[in-house]
Amino acid sequence: MTAPAASPPVAIDLEDLGLDQGGHLLLKRALASVGVGARVEVRGRAPELAVHVRAWCRAHGHGFEWPYVVRGPAEGAPRRGAEPAGGAKTVVDRAPATWGLAARGALVEPGGPAFAFPLDEKQAVWTEAAAGIYRQAVASQWDPATAVDWDAPFELPDEVEAAVVQVMTYLVENENAALVVPARFLTRIHPHFREVVGVLAVQVADEARHVEVFTRRAELRGAPMGLSSAGGQASLLTLVEEPDFALAHFMLSVLGEGTFLSLLSFLERFAPDPVTRQVTHLALADEARHVAFGMAHLESVLASDPGLRPKLATAVHRRHDVLAHTAGLNAEVFDALVVLAAGAFTPAAIAAGFTRVQALEADMDEGRRRRLVKLGFSAEEAAELAELHTRNFM
């Protein structure tokens, strides 16, 4: 039998470095290399070294036997018993409240506060597509100041300019709803699901830009803002007040923003001026991404919870019933769309504009049905639900 070999004594030379200049980092590192109760010799030329090492040891639970420091047991306590908040690449099924705001994969010291993030289940919020959509969203950001040629020359008859302003007025309030709804859920989703939080955060920023550019187009020629109708706001209120994430996401992104894809594409195509064309083009690309995320999220949730499908249908019925007494789309908006697409106040132009708006409505309905079928609804169910969608479009 041989006696265990004695560990070589550990010494640390701080040279001229004082503990009031960061010297504790070298000392801590040396102490970490020895066991509890073992000694580290401290050398150095800083004039107050012994005074400061004594004080530092007392505050950190180490013994002081100058020129030695005896390692105490307290060092590293916050890491002992700490729990990893998932893995850097592992998304857990349910994120505990005590992980709080910690980075995914971080070691979380026990004893911290519990955060109330009600949306803490992967099944309710997650889609594997989130990371890709987030990357795409970040890469597609545009600057309203430079992405739009605000000085592009154009002349419009006053009535057509007024129609554009009315449509912009309508778009702004709808974009406000599309900003508020994800913002409300953003604060309720556990930060562990950071890709989802990231997508929603960028979505909120997207909508802020849309509000800006539509407002700026409306104000471009100094015409007064249009009408905000009671029926339109009532429709948006039902979106803003929906407490369930999946239902709100379904009605906002799949049905509402989905419908807006048709509308924005229509506005881009028939825009009577270059600024209107540019702002609707920019918003259209963002909205297409929002719809893609809404679809991906709902497809994921439905894959694990098919029972959600009838709830989605019920939500559409309920919203329709709530809004049954309202006027639906602002008549001024409908007329404005016709004038905008007509471009002039002649019978022939108005007839063309009217036909185009009818085609738009058919296109919206077809798009809604297509997305509903993609979410697993039968063609009949999809047709019925698409028909019941709010007459406000959003």
Next chain:
Amino acid sequence: MGPLVMGAVAYDPKVVTIWDGFREWFAGRDFAFDYVLYSNYERQVEALLAGHVDVAWNSPLAWVRAARMGRGDVRSVAMRDSDCDLTSVVVVRADSGIETVADLDGRTVAVGAVDSPQATLIPLSHLGSLGVGSGDVVVQYHDVGVGKHGDHIGGERDAARALMAGAADAACMIDGNHLLFGVEGTLPVGSTRILAQTPPYDHCNFTVATGAPAELVDRFVALLLDMSYDDPDVRPLLDLEGLKAWREGRTSGYAQLERAVEEVGFYDGAGSVTARGYRP
């Protein structure tokens, strides 16, 4: 049985957090514990000796007074690891030309509050033992939180600021505060020099008087010693109170303060307050 009632001085709002937290921790171990807060240590010591509380979380100066009032019939039952072996330092500006303690003769020495053991009583006594009595220097008090026996760091920081501003030629403080003031920039690194350092002394302790319920006190001490810095429930409280582990009480570290109290006549032999101008 119980609860065990402890007195503590409210020198900072965190005192409530600390003792509420410990109270809950004790309750989780079926130990009934409660606390009473005092605005100053003099009233707390009087309450301890009058039997209003079973145990007092005492400053070293409060311990000295309790020992005098109790005629030795008091015990120190526990203390923090960080209460053991403190030193105080007397600091001058590096470029002051003051090379020895004797050079302080006729100069201004900034100290903490009049009742601070670490920033006033002990370092001044130490200077006296080195031949520079308080009559040889102008003592500049920084009376923050008088009655709280220097628990408030403000007096020491004000003394350090007075030194750097040139309003004083030397300043007294705990070794750890010299390090802290260097790190935080109150005393820029390299701007000061340590002229003298006291021998080690002890700081706070839990004091009990005769008549305290022995069984409750024993259980209280056993639970304190059982607290582990590895316990995430108690670690934040230990951090707030400034310790890594509780230790059994000892009274071997109060001789310097006893001597200082005697020299300035802070208390008389029976523990009455005799310090001139001290209004806790």
